[in-house]
Amino acid sequence: MSELKQRLSDEMKAAMRAKAKLRLATIRMMLAELKRIEVDERIELDDARVLATLDKMQKQRRDSIAQYEAAGRDDLADIEKAELLVIKEFLPQPLSEAELAAMVDAAVSNSGAQGMQDMGKVMALVKPQAQGRADMGAISQLVKARLT
Structure with missing residues (x-):
């Protein structure tokens, strides 16, 4: 079992003991989504895939908040x-603007990107490093600005 899934399971038990209903429901929802992916794809999730899934859930919540407030x-x-x-x-600490800019600059130089046609190469290098630590939309904007 991945370290992150184990941590989620332990936190679920702690939430049960503390009778924290909202926290318990949210952790159960995260574990259910991870289990659904494992069953559908017949795989055991590693920490990278768990992070990607939690990052997706985080984005869904942000979108829902914007729609509900509107x-x-x-x-x-x-x-x-x-x-x-x-x-x-359960996500790692977010990257600062300076760290993000340095990561994008390094990816641009490492990939040898010349223009917008090479954006996919740069994003392929940045995405694994920034998964769960930064909004991919913001990274995309930063890469576009750097390549133009």
């Missing part, structure tokens, strides 16, 4: 915000 449903937005906080606990 619709004036602050009650539902608050639930999504609470879930987002729990998900963030």
